[in-house]
Amino acid sequence: MIEAPHYTAAGKKHPEAFALPADLFDGTVNEAVLHQAVTSYLGNQRQGTAKTKRRQEVSGGNQKPWKQKGTGRARQGTTRAPHWRGGGVVFGPAPRDYRTTLPKKVRQLARQSALNARAREGMVRVIDPITMEAPKTKGLLALLDKLSLGDTRTLVLTAGAKPAVYLSARNLPGVSVLPFSDATAYEILHAEAIVIESTAFNGGDAEAVEAPAKRRTRSKKESA
Helix, strand or coil: CCEECEECCCCCECCCCEECCCCCCCCCCCHHHHHHHHHHHHHHHCCCCCCCCCCCCCCCCCCCCCCCCCCCCCCCCCCCCCCCCCCCCCCCCCCCCCCCCCCHHHHHHHHHHHHHHHHHCCCEEEECCCCCCCCCHHHHHHHHHHCCCCCCCEEEEECCCCHHHHHHHCCCCCEEEEEHHHCCHHHHHHCCEEEEEHHHHHCCCHHHHHHHHHHHHHHHHHHC
16 A cells, blocks of 8 residues: 655645555556657647758759750759759658557556656655635645645646636746646656645545536426
8 A cells, every 4th residue: 555645735744644546556657658658748749840842842943954965064954953052852851740649548557657656756745625715826835835845846636627726836837737637647757746635536526526416406496
């Protein structure tokens, strides 16, 4: 069983460590799968718009620069040739798509390996649900300082989308906020430390999930 330090939403450390779920944190780090996930992610960020003109695309060259014989110079057929100034480029880049897709199970294994890698280094922190009524960068920075992560590249994984927490970290260099389910293996590896809300392992707060269902029930009664 892998454990991680557990903190309150105010940054106070709990006396007991948090037992990380065994289905995600089993201690196994598959480096080959991590390499595939990282290269695939970086390749998907490429635009693939690099382009050079080939000899059929440059202007000029409609006739021979000089006649074939009698000039004492080497024979030339066109000024579009690559060895001429202004000629086409040989084997230059052309627009292409660098995007690759990985199987779902491979992506899941890479994500799990990235989490295990950070947990093995002792750089995973579990925190109680962060409650912010309004974005406040100063408050989030103070919280990270209490977690001893003030100067560390940190990824905060929340239980669902939390706009207030995201906006609070937007101006902090090296701090990113994502829902736990949206974090990829590359983003986990790129961060030096991971802060995970305790409710993220259970899919979020139960009250937040039940609230929309109650509202839908009332709307059906009102419509009836």
